[in-house]
Amino acid sequence: MATQMRTQVAGTRAGQRGDVAPHKRMSPGRYMTELGWRHLVGVVAVVYAAFPLLYLISASLAERGTLTGSNDLFSTVSFNNYADLGDTLFWTWFGNTLLIAGITAIGTVLMGAAAAYAFSRFRFTGRRAGLTALLIIQMFPQMLAFVAIFLLLIGLGNVVPTLGLNSKIGLICVYLGGALGVNTFLMYGFFNTVPRELDEAAKIDGASHAQIYWTIILRLVSPILAVVGLLSFIATFGEFIIARVILQSESNWTLAVGLFGWVSDLLEAQWGLFAAGAVISAVPVLALFLFLQKYIVGGLTAGSVKG
Amino acid sequence: MSTPHPPQVEAARAMAPEQPPAAGTPRRTSHARDFGRGFVVKLILMALVNALGVYVVLAAWGEESYGIMWSMVAMLVVADYVYFSRRALPLKYIVPGLVFLLAYQIFTVVYTGVVAFTNYGDGHNSTKQDAIEFLLISNERRVEGSPTYPVTVVRAGDQLGFAIVNADGEVRVGTAEQPLQTVDGTATDGVASEVPGYEVLGRQEILENADDVTALRVPVSDDAEDGSLRTQDARNAFVAKSFLEYDEEADVMRDLSTGAVYTPSDEGYFVAEDGTRLQTGWRVNVGLDNFATAFGDARYATPFFKILAWTFAFAILSVLTTFLLGLFLAIVFNDPRLRGRKIYRTLLILPYAVPGFLAALLWSGMLNRRYGFVNEMLLGGAEVGWLTDPTLAKLSVLGVNLWLGFPYMFLIATGALQAIPSDVLEAAKIDGAGRIRTWWSVTMPLLLVSTAPLLISSFAFNFNNFTLIYMLTRGGPRFTDASVPLGHTDILISMVYSVSGLDGTAAKNYGLASALSIVIFVIVATISALAFRRTRSLEEIN
Numbered sequence A: 001m002a003t004q005m006r007t008q009v010a011g012t013r014a015g016q017r018g019d020v021a022p023h024k025r026m027s028p029g030r031y032m033t034e035l036g037w038r039h040l041v042g043v044v045a046v047v048y049a050a051f052p053l054l055y056l057i058s059a060s061l062a063e064r065g066t067l068t069g070s071n072d073l074f075s076t077v078s079f080n081n082y083a084d085l086g087d088t089l090f091w092t093w094f095g096n097t098l099l100i101a102g103i104t105a106i107g108t109v110l111m112g113a114a115a116a117y118a119f120s121r122f123r124f125t126g127r128r129a130g131l132t133a134l135l136i137i138q139m140f141p142q143m144l145a146f147v148a149i150f151l152l153l154i155g156l157g158n159v160v161p162t163l164g165l166n167s168k169i170g171l172i173c174v175y176l177g178g179a180l181g182v183n184t185f186l187m188y189g190f191f192n193t194v195p196r197e198l199d200e201a202a203k204i205d206g207a208s209h210a211q212i213y214w215t216i217i218l219r220l221v222s223p224i225l226a227v228v229g230l231l232s233f234i235a236t237f238g239e240f241i242i243a244r245v246i247l248q249s250e251s252n253w254t255l256a257v258g259l260f261g262w263v264s265d266l267l268e269a270q271w272g273l274f275a276a277g278a279v280i281s282a283v284p285v286l287a288l289f290l291f292l293q294k295y296i297v298g299g300l301t302a303g304s305v306k307g
Numbered sequence B: 001m002s003t004p005h006p007p008q009v010e011a012a013r014a015m016a017p018e019q020p021p022a023a024g025t026p027r028r029t030s031h032a033r034d035f036g037r038g039f040v041v042k043l044i045l046m047a048l049v050n051a052l053g054v055y056v057v058l059a060a061w062g063e064e065s066y067g068i069m070w071s072m073v074a075m076l077v078v079a080d081y082v083y084f085s086r087r088a089l090p091l092k093y094i095v096p097g098l099v100f101l102l103a104y105q106i107f108t109v110v111y112t113g114v115v116a117f118t119n120y121g122d123g124h125n126s127t128k129q130d131a132i133e134f135l136l137i138s139n140e141r142r143v144e145g146s147p148t149y150p151v152t153v154v155r156a157g158d159q160l161g162f163a164i165v166n167a168d169g170e171v172r173v174g175t176a177e178q179p180l181q182t183v184d185g186t187a188t189d190g191v192a193s194e195v196p197g198y199e200v201l202g203r204q205e206i207l208e209n210a211d212d213v214t215a216l217r218v219p220v221s222d223d224a225e226d227g228s229l230r231t232q233d234a235r236n237a238f239v240a241k242s243f244l245e246y247d248e249e250a251d252v253m254r255d256l257s258t259g260a261v262y263t264p265s266d267e268g269y270f271v272a273e274d275g276t277r278l279q280t281g282w283r284v285n286v287g288l289d290n291f292a293t294a295f296g297d298a299r300y301a302t303p304f305f306k307i308l309a310w311t312f313a314f315a316i317l318s319v320l321t322t323f324l325l326g327l328f329l330a331i332v333f334n335d336p337r338l339r340g341r342k343i344y345r346t347l348l349i350l351p352y353a354v355p356g357f358l359a360a361l362l363w364s365g366m367l368n369r370r371y372g373f374v375n376e377m378l379l380g381g382a383e384v385g386w387l388t389d390p391t392l393a394k395l396s397v398l399g400v401n402l403w404l405g406f407p408y409m410f411l412i413a414t415g416a417l418q419a420i421p422s423d424v425l426e427a428a429k430i431d432g433a434g435r436i437r438t439w440w441s442v443t444m445p446l447l448l449v450s451t452a453p454l455l456i457s458s459f460a461f462n463f464n465n466f467t468l469i470y471m472l473t474r475g476g477p478r479f480t481d482a483s484v485p486l487g488h489t490d491i492l493i494s495m496v497y498s499v500s501g502l503d504g505t506a507a508k509n510y511g512l513a514s515a516l517s518i519v520i521f522v523i524v525a526t527i528s529a530l531a532f533r534r535t536r537s538l539e540e541i542n
Helices: A002-014 A017-024 A028-061 A080-087 A090-121 A127-137 A142-159 A168-177 A179-192 A196-204 A209-220 A222-238 A241-246 A255-265 A271-291 A293-301 B007-015 B037-063 B066-084 B089-115 B128-138 B203-208 B210-215 B289-296 B298-332 B341-348 B356-366 B373-378 B390-419 B422-430 B435-463 B466-472 B492-500 B510-535 B537-541
Strands: B140-142 B148-150 B152-156 B159-165 B171-175 B181-183 B186-188 B191-194 B228-231 B236-242 B244-247 B252-255 B261-264 B270-272
Touching: A028 A080, A028 A271, A028 B298, A028 B341, A028 B356, A028 B390, A080 A090, A080 A271, A090 A127, A090 A168, A090 A179, A090 A209, A090 A222, A090 A255, A090 A271, A090 B089, A127 A179, A127 B089, A142 A168, A142 A241, A142 B037, A142 B066, A142 B089, A142 B492, A142 B510, A168 A179, A168 A241, A168 B089, A179 A222, A179 B089, A196 A209, A209 A222, A222 A255, A222 A271, A222 A293, A222 B356, A241 A255, A241 B466, A255 A271, A255 B356, A255 B466, A271 A293, A271 B356, B037 B066, B066 B089, B089 B510, B128 B236, B128 B244, B140 B228, B148 B159, B152 B191, B159 B191, B159 B228, B203 B210, B210 B228, B289 B298, B289 B510, B298 B390, B298 B435, B298 B492, B341 B390, B356 B373, B356 B390, B356 B466, B390 B435, B390 B466, B422 B435, B435 B510, B466 B492, B492 B510
Parallel strands: none
Antiparallel strands: B140 B236, B148 B236, B152 B159, B159 B171, B171 B181, B186 B191, B228 B236, B244 B252, B252 B261, B261 B270
């Protein structure tokens, strides 16, 4: 009892050192069987997880931008590959991707949240059927219908070229078509956790449904908005098949389509370029991901998968 | 989308004595008297929507796309009703998403179903009417004994055209879309030298566009029967007429030069009695033929069943391997005494935070047979065909997916482990259960209950993990015995992509591709429905 007390006091006083105390009293053998091996596994796992990324960074810094030239890790460090990206369409693709993924994410959040609000707060005929329908639609990934999407866009393009093939706006519209199906359910669950008493109090104070939505509910559900926005951004960022089918001219491509072209055409020659491009492309997603890590972990366990 | 009213308006309304907030039926000012900021914003947005909508309607009218036109009209009517009526409150929030959902998801799924029963694809791209027009145009031949005209190649914008001088000395000009018409041009030595509205092309420019010039056909008049003006040397033009003739009443195509008669067949071709057919066909309903091809025609069925088996194996093994590794790591790091758990977690989820397509491309380089890092550095120059040997390629795909997927499983397993209430574990301990017994009888069942829906989602995701397969192996190595470009690591969705021909490696066959999509729909739906029924996630609806 007394020792415990002392440890606790030491812990509060010396912060970090409090955690160390129990380890010190373990015999090395016991430490190995209880904790040491966990560190061993951890180090192995971290090497496994991080090594390919280390290799990627090294390859992007290699002076010779070939696949073989990238194998000696960090033997040369030059920014040639990064500079050479300027001579390619990389930055155009980068901009296209950020634009398409950004608008899609914002649109998805706005439309999904609005629908979730309606399903969560209003009682109307067809509500149950609507929810069930969404649950079923959720099972059909949009990309399975890419042939039909392609044919639809041929037809739309004859009428309004901006909605047709080879148009970024057309692609964004297609992505927004998947917005309700994937995310409404996730948001619906979260909206339900906001107590209805809040809306009712606001209503009695004279707030309209729109005021309740924009000024009260949306602020309270902001974590799920962040998760849905981020997941939608990441999914759109890496989406390949529909982007490939719809965007035909090179200047309209997204990163996924463009970088695939580099690697599949001339794997050997353009490896350095690819590596540099990949490092830059990974940065926005990686940054968002680590920044919003705690939200994502919550969002994942609420039932979403990486797209 | 509805917008908030300014607070002061609302506050005033709440205080107004003549408007007691009646329970159940909230009475509100009519929009006609309520010109708040929100209403103005709504009005502007709706005006924009209506303007765009009317533009689309008119454009569709012009292009005679009546399907698009009526859908747009319906959408506009619904949108205006919803946002200007007070009855459709929930719809105000659902309509924006619903419009996109209907157009780009529900319609496309239904349309996939429709295309699956047709022979849409190369050779059957359009309607019968279009096919007839194309056949008439593409089977042209110079009319024997017809005169030649000295021709001038001209250009308006990016459209090429021909100008000739007729017997009366008039200059006539036309393009592919504009039949010949008389204009007020200048003729020099019987050759049109100046044509208003057109730029006369010089020799050099003609040479640069030689292919376009020889392919150009300028209709002589609005009537296709009159033939069209063509040239082979850009100096002299002649009138060419189709040697095919379509007989509308008998619905047959006649070859005027041979006298053969082609009748339309059920497959969407004009076929002569001796079995020869005209190359361009049209779209027809072929019933279950596409499904019969997928399951019965050896060219497709043999690879199809192999691919089907591999798709299942890939999806199941992916979920299993990633889950086991993720779970193992979650258990390892689930000891509160372990220091640096946060750092471990951040580093371990790195693969998950990298966009999937980049990771697949990265590994495709690292696993390259001759120059890849794995072979050259780790295995000392051994040329192991990680992506070119059928068995190794499958293992590589699974291995790369393990790298990509284990962090996700690690995260959800950690979450699930920490959510298990400690009193349950204590109760097991008090009842005398050992570590292993507690694990199997308490922890594991609880863990599976909470992660099962996610495992099902993960299965469905991997079942259609096109990006990974296509970026890593493009489905290769190819089946050596198949005539269609399919390979050992192809999964169903990448097979659909190859069969559709949209990547340009095979003839386009939208019908068969759609039929295969339907097969995937059915498989995924069945599995999800069965699984979700068991986990009873439908209960959430109430």
